Amino acid sequence: MPGDRGVTGKAFAVAKRETASFFHSPVAWVTGTVFLLLDGYFFYTFVTYYHLLCLRTPESRRELGVLTLSEGVIRPLLENVSFIAILVIPLLTMGLFARERRDGLLEMNLSWPVRPWEIVAGKFAAALLFFTSLSVLALLEAVWLFRVADPDPGVFVSGFTGLFLVGSAFIAVGILLSSITANVIAAAVSTFCALLAAWSIGWTVTIVPVALSRAIEKISLLHRTHGFFGGVIDAGDIAFFLALTAAALTGAARFIASSGWRGKE
Amino acid sequence: MIEAIGLGKTFGRNVALQDATFRVAKGEVAAFLGMNGAGKTTTLRILTGFLPPTSGRARIGESEIGPGNGAVCGVGYLPERMPLYAEMRVGGYLRYAAAMKGLAGGEARREVGRVLERSGADVVADRRIAGISHGYRRRVGLAQALLGDPPVLLLDEPTAGLDPEQAAELRALISALAGKVTVLLSTHILEEASRICSKVIILHEGRVAAIDTPNRLRDRVGQGGYTLVAAGDVEAIRAGLLSLGAAAVRVGDEEGEGRCFDIEFTASGEEGPGIARVVADAKGRLFELKKRRPSLEEVFLRLTGRGGSS
Numbered sequence: 001m002p003g004d005r006g007v008t009g010k011a012f013a014v015a016k017r018e019t020a021s022f023f024h025s026p027v028a029w030v031t032g033t034v035f036l037l038l039d040g041y042f043f044y045t046f047v048t049y050y051h052l053l054c055l056r057t058p059e060s061r062r063e064l065g066v067l068t069l070s071e072g073v074i075r076p077l078l079e080n081v082s083f084i085a086i087l088v089i090p091l092l093t094m095g096l097f098a099r100e101r102r103d104g105l106l107e108m109n110l111s112w113p114v115r116p117w118e119i120v121a122g123k124f125a126a127a128l129l130f131f132t133s134l135s136v137l138a139l140l141e142a143v144w145l146f147r148v149a150d151p152d153p154g155v156f157v158s159g160f161t162g163l164f165l166v167g168s169a170f171i172a173v174g175i176l177l178s179s180i181t182a183n184v185i186a187a188a189v190s191t192f193c194a195l196l197a198a199w200s201i202g203w204t205v206t207i208v209p210v211a212l213s214r215a216i217e218k219i220s221l222l223h224r225t226h227g228f229f230g231g232v233i234d235a236g237d238i239a240f241f242l243a244l245t246a247a248a249l250t251g252a253a254r255f256i257a258s259s260g261w262r263g264k265e
Numbered sequence: 266m267i268e269a270i271g272l273g274k275t276f277g278r279n280v281a282l283q284d285a286t287f288r289v290a291k292g293e294v295a296a297f298l299g300m301n302g303a304g305k306t307t308t309l310r311i312l313t314g315f316l317p318p319t320s321g322r323a324r325i326g327e328s329e330i331g332p333g334n335g336a337v338c339g340v341g342y343l344p345e346r347m348p349l350y351a352e353m354r355v356g357g358y359l360r361y362a363a364a365m366k367g368l369a370g371g372e373a374r375r376e377v378g379r380v381l382e383r384s385g386a387d388v389v390a391d392r393r394i395a396g397i398s399h400g401y402r403r404r405v406g407l408a409q410a411l412l413g414d415p416p417v418l419l420l421d422e423p424t425a426g427l428d429p430e431q432a433a434e435l436r437a438l439i440s441a442l443a444g445k446v447t448v449l450l451s452t453h454i455l456e457e458a459s460r461i462c463s464k465v466i467i468l469h470e471g472r473v474a475a476i477d478t479p480n481r482l483r484d485r486v487g488q489g490g491y492t493l494v495a496a497g498d499v500e501a502i503r504a505g506l507l508s509l510g511a512a513a514v515r516v517g518d519e520e521g522e523g524r525c526f527d528i529e530f531t532a533s534g535e536e537g538p539g540i541a542r543v544v545a546d547a548k549g550r551l552f553e554l555k556k557r558r559p560s561l562e563e564v565f566l567r568l569t570g571r572g573g574s575s
Binding site: 009010013014016017020021024025103104105107108109110111112113114 | 310314315340342361366367
């Protein structure tokens with residue numbers, strides 16, 4: 001294609017523009033603030049709860065299944081941050097394509113010599129950078145634990161890796177659902193519903209037959225994060241999140257490429 | 266060069282464009298004329314590669330467009346409703362557009378500077394797009410279309426919403442591009458097409474109704490008439506003009522020493538010398554004789570069956 005400037009040049013330009021757009025968007029600031037406030041609230045709650053547990057006997061804590069700082073604070077904090085991401089990420093991704101489709105910006109972008117996947121990759125990179133920035137800020141408070149206690153750094157690393165992969169998959173699903181509609185609200189609601197369903201299906205494993213529960217554990221985002229948040233980095237879990245991310249982004253690129261078929265004069 | 270052969274586009278049951286065949290030569294400035302919904306925007310969107318055609322094919326320079334293939338290169342496109350990122354500054358937006366067109370580094374900076382100056386948007390280069398007027402938004406749109414010096418420009422209603430001065434500037438810019446860039450624009454301002462275009466493509470209800478130069482299109486619908494100012498026996502002049510073959514002669518107000526005659530002819534021809542002879546035969550004095558051609562609006566209405574038979 002003429003006008004090529006390397007494989008990533010145009011994707012980088014899109015990512016740069018979208019990142020700047022996030023920092024100009026009141027939605028992104030409000031979303032980020034709510035994310036950090038909820039995260040702070042959960043961190044305070046877990047630390048306080050763990051502090052109270054520490055006053056009990058080891059036997060009592062064993063009965064509750066909470067023996068270490070990782071089990072009492074880091075793991076539940078990461079699980080809750082992931083759940084907050086289900087609320088927050090649809091608000092970040094809803095406008096990425098839906099707004100462009102609604103305002104005619106997508107048509108303008110596609111009149112330039114650019115491939116749909118370059119646009120998708122750029123937007124994904126920008127949203128992931130924004131989410132990662134929020135996650136780093138959110139987990140700074142967990143770093144405080146290293147000053148006052150002795151948490152397992154391995155759990156911290158695997159947990160952050162898991163959060164990064166979960167965030168990537170959530171953003172990719174958000175981009176996919178934003179790419180198929182021109183309605184920003186529809187994009188946000190459908191992303192929220194899809195992520196909530198993929199997460200909460202894991203809650204049913206204790207009430208369904210064993211064979212079904214095993215199948216659910218394979219596809220449940222909640223169960224796929226257990227290893228990461230417990231300090232175990234499993235290649236199967238990494239492959240699952242990467243495959244989900246790649247499939248959703250490929251789907252989005254396909255939808256963008258076929259936008260014309262849905263175009264209206 | 267732009268070439269379309271049997272181009273068609275349907276949206277469900279709605280036929281937006283049907284069997285459109287036309288050609289715009291290299292360096293030519295051509296205009297789509299048509300009512301709202303005639304298929305102008307659809308055709309331009311197909312030519313940008315955004316909408317794949319349902320049938321037929323088109324070629325823009327080296328790029329082939331057909332069902333399943335919409336990769337178009339070397340086209341500058343100005344949509345009717347210019348969508349822009351409101352939060353960006355004009356210069357930043359153009360640098361982004363330059364990057365998307367494959368320009369980088371010093372080349373991109375030079376190009377952005379060139380198109381800002383060319384489009385007249387340089388005075389708002391540092392302002393946010395949200396804060397600039399509609400006229401400047403059009404200029405920014407035109408600037409992005411000119412980025413990279415594309416050999417083909419597709420402009421959808423380029424002067425829509427501009428004040429007369431801005432519209433005149435834009436028309437002058439398009440005229441200046443003639444010979445160097447192939448321009449296909451859509452408009453419903455007929456005199457605009459007549460002023461800056463060497464070819465007019467009339468679209469009506471999704472079909473090409475006529476293609477020709479503005480002058481030939483006027484000739485095609487017949488002679489417009491003459492405006493005569495002469496002194497003498499009014500009735501003798503009128504009778505002479507009718508015997509010359511005029512379809513109608515209207516006698517108007519006095520103009521100086523003479524009187525104004527509005528003469529209509531149905532067939533095309535050179536009746537000027539005959540009219541002068543009629544005045545002389547009536548022992549009158551001829552002050553002014555002006556050939557009046559049908560306006561492009563009349564041509565358009567007749568060719569689309571809205572203004573009576575041709």
